[in-house]
Amino acid sequence: MAPPVEAFDAFARQVADVLGTPYAMLNWVGDEQYFLGLANPADSELPVLGRTLPLTHGFCPHVVQRRGSLVLTDVLDFDAFAGNPVVDELGVRMYAGAPLIDKRTNHVWGTVCGIDIEPRARSQGRPVWTRIDHMRDLLMTELYLRTSP
Structure with missing residues (x-):
């Protein structure tokens, strides 16, 4: 497993700020979920997430x-979704995630996502959707700029 990269953790913190969530992740999904970027709650009684989760946990x-x-x-x-282990183990009530699809290969690498222990009003669904897609687009644009031949 690779060591954490501060730039990816910083991006996850931006996602958490934009969504107003205590947690956000840049999640690479393979045989397990690996949080390449991770924002945990600061100065809180909430649980601190590690860098990995099994594929059975979360959304x-x-x-x-x-x-x-x-x-x-x-x-x-x-x-x-209500019976997912993260609901009981972490108290997850709100989730927003967008897939990281490489337009060059059509491969889905993982997601950018945010989770909260507080539910949101249904009326917040569309604005949250717009924000998580925007953050995904920012990340993918930056990746393309840095990896294009």
């Missing part, structure tokens, strides 16, 4: 599979 593997963004303003409103 990012679903975003990768469907190749589309997902916003759950209250995960408990959705039977398919």
